[in-house]
Amino acid sequence: MKYEERLENVLVLGAAGKMGSGILLLTSMEMAELSLKPENKNKQYIIYALDVSQKALTGLMRYLQVQVVKAAEKKINKLRALYADRKDLIDNSEIIDQYVKDVMHIVRPVTTLESAYESHIIFEAASENPDLKIKLFSQINENSKVTPWFFTNTSSIPIGYLDKEAGLDGRILGVHFYNPPAVQKLVEVIKAEGSKPELSEFVSQYIKNLRKIEVPSYDFAGFIGNGHFMRDALYGMSLIDKLRKEEKLSFAEAVYIINKVSQEFMVRPMGIFQLIDYVGIDVCQFIMKVMKPYVKNENIHSPLLDLMMSKDVKGGQNFDGSQKDGFLKYEKGRPVAIFDIEKEAYVPIADLASKCDEKAGALPSGYTPWKALIADKNKDVKLRQYFDNMKACSCLGCKVALGYLKRSKEIGENLVKDKVAYKAEDVNTVLLTGFFHAYGPINDYI
Amino acid sequence: MKLRRKVYMVAGYNTISMGSGRKEFHPKKPRPGLEDYMKEAGQGVLKQIGGSHHVDECVVGNFIAARYNKQANLAGFFPFIDEGLKFKPCVRVEGACGTGALALATGIKSVLAETADVVLVIGVEVQNSVKAVYGADILAAAGWYKERKDGHAHFFPGKFSDRAGAYYARFGFEKTRQAMAIWFKNAIENARLCPTAQEYHNKVEDLMGLGLMRANPKAFVENLNVFDCSKVSDGASGIAIVSEEGLKKCGIPLSEAVEIKGLGMAEYDITKPPADPTKLETTAVAVKKAMDMAGISKEELATVECHDCFTIAGIMAVEAIGLAEHGNGADFIIEGHTARNGKIPFNTTGGLVGWGHPTGATGVHQAVTIWEQLTGKTGDAQINIPQDRPYGLSINMGGDDKTLVSIVYKKNI
Numbered sequence: 011m012k013y014e015e016r017l018e019n020v021l022v023l024g025a026a027g028k029m030g031s032g033i034l035l036l037t038s039m040e041m042a043e044l045s046l047k048p049e050n051k052n053k054q055y056i057i058y059a060l061d062v063s064q065k066a067l068t069g070l071m072r073y074l075q076v077q078v079v080k081a082a083e084k085k086i087n088k089l090r091a092l093y094a095d096r097k098d099l100i101d102n103s104e105i106i107d108q109y110v111k112d113v114m115h116i117v118r119p120v121t122t123l124e125s126a127y128e129s130h131i132i133f134e135a136a137s138e139n140p141d142l143k144i145k146l147f148s149q150i151n152e153n154s155k156v157t158p159w160f161f162t163n164t165s166s167i168p169i170g171y172l173d174k175e176a177g178l179d180g181r182i183l184g185v186h187f188y189n190p191p192a193v194q195k196l197v198e199v200i201k202a203e204g205s206k207p208e209l210s211e212f213v214s215q216y217i218k219n220l221r222k223i224e225v226p227s228y229d230f231a232g233f234i235g236n237g238h239f240m241r242d243a244l245y246g247m248s249l250i251d252k253l254r255k256e257e258k259l260s261f262a263e264a265v266y267i268i269n270k271v272s273q274e275f276m277v278r279p280m281g282i283f284q285l286i287d288y289v290g291i292d293v294c295q296f297i298m299k300v301m302k303p304y305v306k307n308e309n310i311h312s313p314l315l316d317l318m319m320s321k322d323v324k325g326g327q328n329f330d331g332s333q334k335d336g337f338l339k340y341e342k343g344r345p346v347a348i349f350d351i352e353k354e355a356y357v358p359i360a361d362l363a364s365k366c367d368e369k370a371g372a373l374p375s376g377y378t379p380w381k382a383l384i385a386d387k388n389k390d391v392k393l394r395q396y397f398d399n400m401k402a403c404s405c406l407g408c409k410v411a412l413g414y415l416k417r418s419k420e421i422g423e424n425l426v427k428d429k430v431a432y433k434a435e436d437v438n439t440v441l442l443t444g445f446f447h448a449y450g451p452i453n454d455y456i
Numbered sequence: 457m458k459l460r461r462k463v464y465m466v467a468g469y470n471t472i473s474m475g476s477g478r479k480e481f482h483p484k485k486p487r488p489g490l491e492d493y494m495k496e497a498g499q500g501v502l503k504q505i506g507g508s509h510h511v512d513e514c515v516v517g518n519f520i521a522a523r524y525n526k527q528a529n530l531a532g533f534f535p536f537i538d539e540g541l542k543f544k545p546c547v548r549v550e551g552a553c554g555t556g557a558l559a560l561a562t563g564i565k566s567v568l569a570e571t572a573d574v575v576l577v578i579g580v581e582v583q584n585s586v587k588a589v590y591g592a593d594i595l596a597a598a599g600w601y602k603e604r605k606d607g608h609a610h611f612f613p614g615k616f617s618d619r620a621g622a623y624y625a626r627f628g629f630e631k632t633r634q635a636m637a638i639w640f641k642n643a644i645e646n647a648r649l650c651p652t653a654q655e656y657h658n659k660v661e662d663l664m665g666l667g668l669m670r671a672n673p674k675a676f677v678e679n680l681n682v683f684d685c686s687k688v689s690d691g692a693s694g695i696a697i698v699s700e701e702g703l704k705k706c707g708i709p710l711s712e713a714v715e716i717k718g719l720g721m722a723e724y725d726i727t728k729p730p731a732d733p734t735k736l737e738t739t740a741v742a743v744k745k746a747m748d749m750a751g752i753s754k755e756e757l758a759t760v761e762c763h764d765c766f767t768i769a770g771i772m773a774v775e776a777i778g779l780a781e782h783g784n785g786a787d788f789i790i791e792g793h794t795a796r797n798g799k800i801p802f803n804t805t806g807g808l809v810g811w812g813h814p815t816g817a818t819g820v821h822q823a824v825t826i827w828e829q830l831t832g833k834t835g836d837a838q839i840n841i842p843q844d845r846p847y848g849l850s851i852n853m854g855g856d857d858k859t860l861v862s863i864v865y866k867k868n869i
Binding site for chain 1: 587589590592593596604605608609665673674675676
């Protein structure tokens with residue numbers, strides 16, 4: 011079956027979720043564009059958007075329409091070529107309207123799994139629960155009228171395990187998009203030992219067509235992205251107790267300093283606690299739970315995340331993309347307060363910033379904010395000089411940052427050594443493109 | 457042809473050119489409407505000429521508010537600007553991006569026809585009402601509608617990208633791109649000296665780096681980067697066109713006025729492509745007419761406001777004026793002759809690339825800038841006007857070198 015044929019009937023499981031909706035968006039546009047090719051004019055393209063509630067699906071369809079319009083506006087050059095033979099479509103606005111109709115016409119919002127039984131491809135973006143995924147895969151596989159391929163968006167569960175438990179006979183591949191899929195360029199692709207090679211060929215073509223970057227990962231729990239992020243987060247959280255003890259800081263003060271160091275001193279797009287909130291404290295806890303049994307010589311578990319969850323502080327995002335409160339409290343997307351775990355209340359950043367900033371010390375000379383640095387042609391030279399200045403400084407912020415950078419590098423090197431990543435370059439690509447870091451963790455700056 | 461009566465311009469006024477780049481601009485927040493810009497510019501002029509009772513006629517230049525703002529019949533806004541304008545003769549004119557100078561020409565002709573001694577002229581456009589991708593549809597109306605289907609998504613950038621491509625092929629890519637980047641740099645640096653300019657707040661250090669950025673045909677056009685293009689702007693400019701009697705009536709001394717010495721207008725068939733895409737042929741015709749009417753040579757010009765809707769149009773304008781031979785315009789710019797400290801400073805408040813391009817207002821803005829320069833009112837952007845070169849020249853272009861108006865102005869010494 012050719013690429014175009016396989017994409018004639020597709021299902022997205024968990025389509026109304028953050029990841030599912032992005033995958034639905036990208037895939038429905040790819041399918042609509044295939045349908046517009048002269049050779050495919052008589053074919054029927056359908057993508058089922060499956061989720062549990064009608065309410066969620068109503069929201070999904072609204073989201074999808076808005077996002078397709080935005081995408082169409084950006085790729086208007088391509089669309090004008092695609093609709094070149096439609097003499098009735100002259101203005102950009104007419105072409106964009108037609109494209110939105112063509113995409114929306116192939117999407118079928120559904121709540122029953124039976125819809126999946128004729129789909130050749132199942133994109134799965136259900137919650138990160140192995141038992142649920144296995145149940146869904148098994149049911150579809152047993153009832154399907156065709157022989158479907160399964161692409162799971164899991165960010166942590168070994169693909170081989172899902173393959174074996176669901177009895178898929180190698181018709182499964184890890185296709186891990188990053189959040190949000192519509193924007194993030196990176197897709198981690200994970201082959202299980204028994205994954206059929208034709209799935210990889212298809213996915214490579216699909217990722218190329220979406221203009222995304224494919225990075226392969228070994229089939230080891232957490233893969234590269236979470237393999238690095240979870241350990242990085244654990245290190246950040248471990249620093250809280252250390253700083254509280256050594257520097258006589260409150261919980262909120264320690265969180266503030268570590269977040270500041272991991273963002274500004276380390277020139278990252280966001281601090282480690284903001285990133286945990288962005289992903290979701292609940293999601294991080296779940297990923298660690300999945301990874302823990304597979305990682306033999308480390309304890310991939312955070313009692314602090316358990317504690318936060320017990321206090322119902324979960325982070326994550328609302329459906330409109332706004333940030334929920336977690337370690338930090340947010341107003342218009344910006345952190346304004348820090349959670350005090352003992353008082354179970356948020357402390358305004360304004361109340362502790364000056365004391366903590368003084369404690370952390372000034373940024374080393376040569377500092378360039380992350381946003382300016384990523385666009386800087388002399389990024390490498392600037393970073394080298396900046397980190398040399400950091401090494402020569404004895405302030406708390408620099409010391410914490412240097413320790414953090416060394417740990418981040420060690421995590422990256424271990425991912426290669428432990429056969430999670432194929433090579434160091436892949437680790438760096440994941441952090442550069444999936445996490446928008448300005449530099450890869452495996453570097454010689456430190 | 458000669459002007460048979462003395463005609464002056466006085467009391468220029470520019471609103472801010474609003475759009476991306478200005479700190480006050482936020483695409484999702486409410487902004488002033490068309491009528492607000494007209495009112496600000498109109499009242500700015502009326503204040504300087506002693507009030508609306510001095511005005512005999514009004515002209516508004518606007519390209520296409522009917523589509524950007526769902527508003528036509530713009531002449532009806534003059535009494536809204538000032539009640540004293542009620543029942544005065546008012547007219548709206550249109551010639552795409554050359555609209556502003558067509559409005560000026562209309563005012564000049566009223567004074568020459570002796571139907572008016574004082575004409576209030578306003579140019580206005582409010583374009584940030586739609587995203588640029590849809591604005592491209594609207595602006596495409598400046599070309600022939602039958603070309604739209606096969607034209608580029610970004611229709612006019614596409615037209616001038618084709619011109620740039622032809623120019624690269626004929627005269628060399630490297631030097632042309634270098635000159636285009638210098639044009640951009642000069643535009644931004646000049647705009648930083650003018651508080652109403654859209655790029656007034658621009659703080660970018662490496663302007664040449666931006667100017668030399670490679671074109672991205674997938675996202676935009678083949679031969680231009682986004683910095684080669686004027687931005688989407690909202691704004692209005694106003695000025696009064698007066699006779700000698702008008703000057704007296706308004707109580708304005710001659711030193712505060714510039715005299716119109718030459719007016720050149722020319723039109724090209726909108727259904728035809730340019731005979732030579734590396735030349736602005738109609739521009740050259742209009743400039744020659746204006747210079748001949750003024751009876752001056754290019755060596756007598758102190759400053760030029762040209763229609764640099766795209767940086768490549770700046771290079772071609774230099775050649776159309778005759779300051780450089782065909783193919784040597786880029787060298788002229790690279791040698792620094794168009795910079796504010798050069799032989800003949802161009803676009804001293806940023807031009808279309810730096811000050812902004814509220815399409816229907818641009819021609820009037822050009823006149824206001826030259827009036828300011830020749831009367832010493834340009835503030836930080838003021839250049840030296842040599843005694844022996846008391847002339848300024850403006851070139852306003854509608855469409856792809858289709859509707860042209862060029863004006864020669866003289867400082868009153």
